Amino acid sequence: MRRYAVLAPHRFASDAKTAHGVIRYASDRVVAVIDPEHAGKRVRDVVPYLESDAPIVATVAEALPFEPTALLIGTAPKGGALPPDWRAAVLEAIAARLEIVSGLHDILGYDAEFRAASNAAGTTIWDVRIPPQVPIFSGAAYRIAAPVLLTVGNDCAVGKMTAALEIVRAARKAGAAPLFVPTGQTGVMIAGWGASVDRVIADFAAGACEQLVLEAARRGGNPIVVEGQGSIDHPAYAGVSAALLFGCAPDALVLVCDPSREYLEDTTIRCMSYAEAIDVHERLLARVKPAPIVGIALNTRSLSTDDAHRAIERARSETGLPANDVVRFGAGEFYAAIAPALIKRAKPA
Amino acid sequence: MRRYAVLAPHRFASDAKTAHGVIRYASDRVVAVIDPEHAGKRVRDVVPYLESDAPIVATVAEALPFEPTALLIGTAPKGGALPPDWRAAVLEAIAARLEIVSGLHDILGYDAEFRAASNAAGTTIWDVRIPPQVPIFSGAAYRIAAPVLLTVGNDCAVGKMTAALEIVRAARKAGAAPLFVPTGQTGVMIAGWGASVDRVIADFAAGACEQLVLEAARRGGNPIVVEGQGSIDHPAYAGVSAALLFGCAPDALVLVCDPSREYLEDTTIRCMSYAEAIDVHERLLARVKPAPIVGIALNTRSLSTDDAHRAIERARSETGLPANDVVRFGAGEFYAAIAPALIKRAKPA
Numbered sequence: 001m002r003r004y005a006v007l008a009p010h011r012f013a014s015d016a017k018t019a020h021g022v023i024r025y026a027s028d029r030v031v032a033v034i035d036p037e038h039a040g041k042r043v044r045d046v047v048p049y050l051e052s053d054a055p056i057v058a059t060v061a062e063a064l065p066f067e068p069t070a071l072l073i074g075t076a077p078k079g080g081a082l083p084p085d086w087r088a089a090v091l092e093a094i095a096a097r098l099e100i101v102s103g104l105h106d107i108l109g110y111d112a113e114f115r116a117a118s119n120a121a122g123t124t125i126w127d128v129r130i131p132p133q134v135p136i137f138s139g140a141a142y143r144i145a146a147p148v149l150l151t152v153g154n155d156c157a158v159g160k161m162t163a164a165l166e167i168v169r170a171a172r173k174a175g176a177a178p179l180f181v182p183t184g185q186t187g188v189m190i191a192g193w194g195a196s197v198d199r200v201i202a203d204f205a206a207g208a209c210e211q212l213v214l215e216a217a218r219r220g221g222n223p224i225v226v227e228g229q230g231s232i233d234h235p236a237y238a239g240v241s242a243a244l245l246f247g248c249a250p251d252a253l254v255l256v257c258d259p260s261r262e263y264l265e266d267t268t269i270r271c272m273s274y275a276e277a278i279d280v281h282e283r284l285l286a287r288v289k290p291a292p293i294v295g296i297a298l299n300t301r302s303l304s305t306d307d308a309h310r311a312i313e314r315a316r317s318e319t320g321l322p323a324n325d326v327v328r329f330g331a332g333e334f335y336a337a338i339a340p341a342l343i344k345r346a347k348p349a
Numbered sequence: 350m351r352r353y354a355v356l357a358p359h360r361f362a363s364d365a366k367t368a369h370g371v372i373r374y375a376s377d378r379v380v381a382v383i384d385p386e387h388a389g390k391r392v393r394d395v396v397p398y399l400e401s402d403a404p405i406v407a408t409v410a411e412a413l414p415f416e417p418t419a420l421l422i423g424t425a426p427k428g429g430a431l432p433p434d435w436r437a438a439v440l441e442a443i444a445a446r447l448e449i450v451s452g453l454h455d456i457l458g459y460d461a462e463f464r465a466a467s468n469a470a471g472t473t474i475w476d477v478r479i480p481p482q483v484p485i486f487s488g489a490a491y492r493i494a495a496p497v498l499l500t501v502g503n504d505c506a507v508g509k510m511t512a513a514l515e516i517v518r519a520a521r522k523a524g525a526a527p528l529f530v531p532t533g534q535t536g537v538m539i540a541g542w543g544a545s546v547d548r549v550i551a552d553f554a555a556g557a558c559e560q561l562v563l564e565a566a567r568r569g570g571n572p573i574v575v576e577g578q579g580s581i582d583h584p585a586y587a588g589v590s591a592a593l594l595f596g597c598a599p600d601a602l603v604l605v606c607d608p609s610r611e612y613l614e615d616t617t618i619r620c621m622s623y624a625e626a627i628d629v630h631e632r633l634l635a636r637v638k639p640a641p642i643v644g645i646a647l648n649t650r651s652l653s654t655d656d657a658h659r660a661i662e663r664a665r666s667e668t669g670l671p672a673n674d675v676v677r678f679g680a681g682e683f684y685a686a687i688a689p690a691l692i693k694r695a696k697p698a
Contacts, residue, residue: 079485080552105552136428137585139616198552203429203454205551205588233637235595236486239554242581243588267488268696269637276636283629288582288618347617 002028005063005098007089008035008074012056013046017157018103019074021186023050025165028189030054031066033074034089049301049327060092070099070126073108076185078266080105080129090114094121103128103185105199128185129196137206141213141249142289146222147342148213150250151297152241152281153231154271158258160228161187163297163326167254167338168225170331174339179221181212183244187227197247198229198240205240209247223342226250232280233272234264245284250291251345253281254338258299259311274319287348294341295334296323351377354412354447356438357384357423361405362395366506367452368423370535372399374514377538379403381412382423383438398650398676409441419448419475422457425534427615429454429478439463443470452477452534454548477534478545486555490562490598491638495571496691497562499599500646501590501630502580503620507607508676509577510536512646515675516603517574519684528570530561532593536576546596547578547589554589558596572691575599581629582621583613594633599640600694602630603687607648608660623668636697643690644683645672 006023008016012035023030023043030043032055038046039058046056057063060071071093077083082090082104090100090108094117102108102125109115109125118125141148149167151160164180164187171178180187182194193215200208209226216224226248230237255278261271272280278293285291296315300308308325315323322337355372357365361384372379372392379392381404387395388407395405406412409420420442426432431439431453439449439457443466451457451474458464458474467474490497498516500509513529513536520527529536531543542564549557558575565573575597579586604627610620621629627642634640645664649657657674664672671686 105550139584198550200551201454201547202549202551202554202589202592203547203586206585232591233595233633235488235598235637236555237552238595238633239588239592240551242591243551246582246584246587249584270697272636280632283632284582284587287621287625288584348619 002070002099002101003068004028004030004070004072004101005060005066005068005093006030006033006072006074007086008033009086009089010035010037011075012038016074018076018186018189019072020047020050021161022072022189023052023054026190031068032057032063034058034060034063060089060096064096068098070101072189073102073104076103082106082108091117094118094123097121097123099123100125101128101189102126103189103196105129128188129199131200132195132208132211134200134204134208134211136204137210137247141210141247142347144213144217144224144249145344146217146224147251147344148224148226148248149252149254149342150226150244150248151228151254151256152245153228154255154257154277155231155261156234156237156265158256158261159297159299159327160256163254163256164225164227165190166326166331167335170335171223171225173332174335177220177222178225179216179219181216181224181226183209183212183227183229197243202239205243206247209244210249213248228256231264232284235267235269245281246288249289252294252342253291254295254297255293256297256299259315260302274315278319289347290345292341293321295321295338297334298323298325300325300328351419351448352417353377353379353419353421354409354415354417354442355379355382355421355423356435357382358435359384359386360424361387365423367425367535367538368421369396369399370510371421371538372401372403375539380415380417381406383407383409383412409438409445413445417447419450421538422451422453425452431455431457440466443467443472446470446472448472449474450477450538451475452538452545454478477537478548480549481544481557481560483549483553483557483560485553486559486596490559490596491696493562493566493573493598494693495566495573496600496693497573497575497597498601498603498691499575499593499597500577500603500605501594502577503604503606503626504580504610505583505586505614507605507610508646508648509605512603512605512675513574513576514539515680516684519680520572520574522681523684523688526569526571527574528565528568530565530573530575532558532561532576532578546592551588554592555596558593559598562597577605580613581633584616584618594630595637598638601643601691602640603644603646604642605646605648608664609651623664627668638696639694641690642670644670644687646683647672647674649674649677
């Protein structure tokens, strides 16, 4: 079990989805968050839904009294580079003999200065995003017996991992033996296994997805619930989304949407409507291996309670599908509603 | 200018699309092909459409009298590993002081034995597939002034690169200043620049495509004609196809089809019909940046002349689009028919 100090200076409130995911879902414990902007507060004062009393401090030195064993890089910036002004904090943590845990594309263990410091201190660097060596997609995933559920989104960063984790919790409560399949660095940190499929060489990305669902089948997951990535129409990330959509050979999809999101992240491209998203996903898969969208998980965090209920009602009436905010209102009812649709589907002959 | 000996033992006739592409299109010259199965013949005896008189020999030693300066690995096997029984030939070529040119995923320059041999012989290894460092997709491709044409396919290995090269030839003959944009290892070998986008880390694949079309714009290409990869519904390669479809920000697509192909390569999944392929591509792009399919390039190599004409006629009547086999019957008429549709298209506001 790790005890994490989470590094997220000036970003914890707004741009630290790695930190948030680990705080809410990992079995490892977060003992302090480093963000001078909110020093002196508790995590729940800044991000209430994380329900954590961990203290926020200004520096690595101030985190040390809480006895962390590891420093977690708490953000996943676009392009995955380490913000240059964070180097000093990482070196300070290494000097204090903390393990470094990073999900950045920048592999910290390949950095000469970090490696030398880590060797000198006798500590380790866990670069979560280093990809496994995998074969190309083979079709073996079509022969998995348990149903595979994949979360897909109407954009990046709408809560596909979170929805998958909440569905798994609800399925477990309902007596099933679900398994969460991590496909991104935060998911890997939370579950302790998996792979960042966006880091794999593009030609092997579908193969990496297939290996993950095969591993989940070996571990006895039923249903197998895969964390999605990106969005099938986001120009920067559609390739990764497509690799997941085909590589996992899903039997069912849950569409995750932020109803207040108008444009795809960092673009002026309008997000898909429910009807468009259902159509594009089901149409792409129809001839390869059909997988319907069986429910809609809404991320209503930016809405008032009344507006959230209205958005959920609208999603239900527009699509005829189960819809809910599985974080805000719990996933129990949602899981019960989608469970009958989590059945194994065959490839067309 | 290189003089290539092409290594393709027991595969030259059937499974050597790298060799075929370089023989037909590269400005570098192929002086001999190594394939004991056809030793004693000429290239045109085995693969007539390549129109080459280069001799086929049984061994590297027998190729040396034709004064090659480089050994080209002539296949692109799935997964990209060097067939183990080819190692000896590669070492023999290095000992004979030939440069090694390889498009395999296996990076030969990282192989200790090859590197030591190459250092000892004072020769070099060009691993064409080593990817460039690129930023993630930014949207800069939307601001390119010249129209961008992308070839897409109803499967892998149907001739997307070849169709792009023939369209470029025809456009040049017609007085335009077209530029071929290589996105795979054979294309890079032919054009001497470009990148294997399937080798890039998945998260950066769209960014790599964007950098290639930006480079083509800097080189003054008009139209810019991009070699496609895979197929948008091939489960193993859809991720790469999607990265190209969005990352190149195309203004128009040419659909490349082998009409005799019933199932996607190595699968039991039926290939898309013309209508399905047009629908899925245009629908995916519609809200991001519209790009119509403006013509259909058929690969009728496996058909008789009569059947080829019938297949072309069927494609025309089913779709109402220009259609032809641009290798077999020339690309001049086809280019003239699609040229009016090669116009710059705007993103939706």
